[in-house]
Amino acid sequence: MTIETVDTPPDPERMIEGLRDTGYKFNTAIADIIDNSIAARATVVDLQILMDLRNNIRISIADNGEGMDRDGLINAMTYGSRRRSDPASLGKFGLGLKTASTAFSKRLSVISRAGASEPLLEATWDLKHVADKGWELLLNDEPDEEAIDHLNTVAPKSSGTVVLWTDVDRLIKDYVTPGGNAAQNALNRAIAGLRSHLSMVFQRFLDHLDSRARDVEIRVNGEKILPWDPFCTDVADKVGDDKVKVAIGDAKEAEFQLRAYILPRKEEFTTDAALKQSRLGNDTQGIYIYRENRLIQDATWLSMYSKEPHGSLLRVEFSFTHELDEVFDIDFKKSQISLNEDLWLHIRDRFLTAPRREANNRYRQGKRSEARKKAAGYHDSSNRNIGSKEDEIGGANVNVENPNTGMSQLTNRNGTFRIKLKVGHAQKPGELFVQPVDQLDDNALFEPTIIDGHKAVRINTSHPYYHKVYVPNLAQGVTIQGMDSLLWGLCIAELSTISDSTAQHFEEMRFEVSRILRKLVEDLPEPDLEDVAA
Known part of the structure; x- marks a missing residue:
């Protein structure tokens, strides 16, 4: 058996273009570049994101980290670079710098120096050059002057590195009119989103009171990024x-x-x-x-x-x-x-x-609690409507013997009985038939009650049915009247047909109905209380 080895290098243009589509978003791409700065022990990372009148975007990320000599720079720009000596490094796979950068730009340059007296060197991946000449990394001992100025501002007389993106073609959409407000506004939105993202991702590094990570200052267009604590630990x-x-x-x-x-x-x-x-x-x-x-x-x-x-x-x-x-x-x-x-x-x-x-x-x-506040006044029309029909509807006769215990004498079509009812007073003028309350026993939705001598229903505003069905419809007077009338009618029917032998069954039925309704509304959407009319 003969085994032949075949060298099959990937097509440079297709490979490097394919690596642009690894799913990076702008915020995560920039964060990956900052990872490398932190891995290089930088204490300051400064980002400049600028656009000229022709909508050309230039992104420069400078740090005062350890910097690189010629061999280190070439390694850093190699796809699948050598492993870092520190396994805890934020830079892990040797791909982030290149893939994150070319996801948004067609020309990536890295300018670095290993010390104050060391020479500056620039290495560049130019996607157009790769398409024409293959995997040729461009080395330049006369780096971009603006990048040098940026580095000297962030790391004067010390080691440091600048990552430079030019020919940025995937950050904002193309705009027909160069220099117009639309392109600048789009870029401003991207920068605002980036600031928010960095404040969250590097929170522990940005917060000088957080001892879990060393202090790093990150700036975007001169504005220092402040840490955002998602856990709000000072109040949570x-x-x-x-x-x-x-x-x-x-x-x-x-x-x-x-x-x-x-x-x-x-x-x-x-x-x-x-x-x-x-x-x-x-x-x-x-x-x-x-x-x-x-x-x-x-x-x-x-x-x-x-x-x-x-x-x-x-x-x-x-x-x-x-x-x-x-x-x-x-x-x-x-x-x-x-x-x-x-x-x-x-x-x-x-x-x-x-x-x-x-x-x-x-x-x-x-x-x-919000629902209870919203409920105030929304049952007034129900009380007026039921009050106008009370005499016509009739029903059982209830004589309260002891308001403190609720013991009452009830006479209906089945005879005269002594039962216990909840007895109370109107919480506001006219609230004699439908009364919203904070809670009921066993979290029932409703129960019959006597309010200032009138047969009435108390409705539990803490029940999920009230929260998810009543509350979204509070501004719909006819709907609220319809639901109130139904619950009031059930209570009147209960008092009209109850007997000694059936009282317990009616109570159990109310609790069972409340349980079923609680289950049925589980998947209904939560109401937006701000949209409910005040």
Whole structure:
């Protein structure tokens, strides 16, 4: 048998163009470049993102890190460069610098010096040159002058590096009129989104009070990036804390950290600034995953749950070191992890169960409180309508013997009986037939009651049916009257047909109806209380 080896180098143009489409977004691409600066021990990273009158964009990222000599620069610009000596480095696979850069630009240059007295050298991947000449890295001992000025501003008389993107063709759409506001506005939006992203991804490095990571200053167009803490630890409640050990080899273990936080409800924030800083919302709930103190995946439930409004107060920290890279199948963009079934189930069924229940309760408590406020006045028309028909409808005769105990004498078509009823007073003028209340026994939706001598119904505003069916329709007077009339009619019918032998059955039926309705409305959307008419 003869085995022949065949050298099959990839076509340079097709290969380098194909690597542009690895799925990078602008924010994650820039973050990958900053990873390299942090890996080089930089304390300052300065970004300049500028556009000229012809809509040509130039992105320059300068740092005061260790810098590179000729061999180091060539290695850094090699696709699949040699492994770093530090396995904990944020730069991991030797691809990020190149693939992140060419995802948005056709010309990537890196200018670096290893020390204050060392020469500057520039290495460039020019996609047009590669298409014409093949895998030729361009080396230049007279680097771009603007890049040199940028480096000297950030790292005067010291080592440092500049990553330069020119011929940027994939950041914003093409605009017909060069120099127009549309292109600049689009770029400004991209820069604003980048600032927000960097404040979250590098939070631990940006926060000088956070001892888990060394201090790094990041600036974008002269503006310092401030850290954003997704867990709002100064105001949130920590409701879960767990360290999970994982086997990583023969007799070896590593661990990752889980912490769960419940943020205050919207109305509980003391200032508008604090509320805005929290970024409270449905999209920001979930697990925030950190590798070596750098956020790599945010606001995800890892397919454990869908993002429902009742979980919007819950955020979970998931932190691990490079030791678990293989266990979690880290991709080369360092943008997501994959868990095996045991770890996935541990997080979902053991760690998250209690925090999710508590977050759900707090959210619903707040929403029900808002719903009760919204309910005020919306049952007035029902009370007027029922009051106009009370004599005509008739029904059982109820004589309250003891208002404190609710013991009453009831006479209906089946005879005269003594039963216990809830007895109360109108909470506002005219509220004699339909009365919304904060809570009922066993979280029933409704119950018959006597209000100032009138047969009435009390409706539980804390019941999910009220929250999801009544509240979205509060401004629809006819709909509210219809639902109120139904519940009032059921209570009148109960009092008209009840007997000693059936009283318990009627009570059980109300509780069972309440249970069924609670289940039926589970998947209905949460009402937007701000859209409900005041």
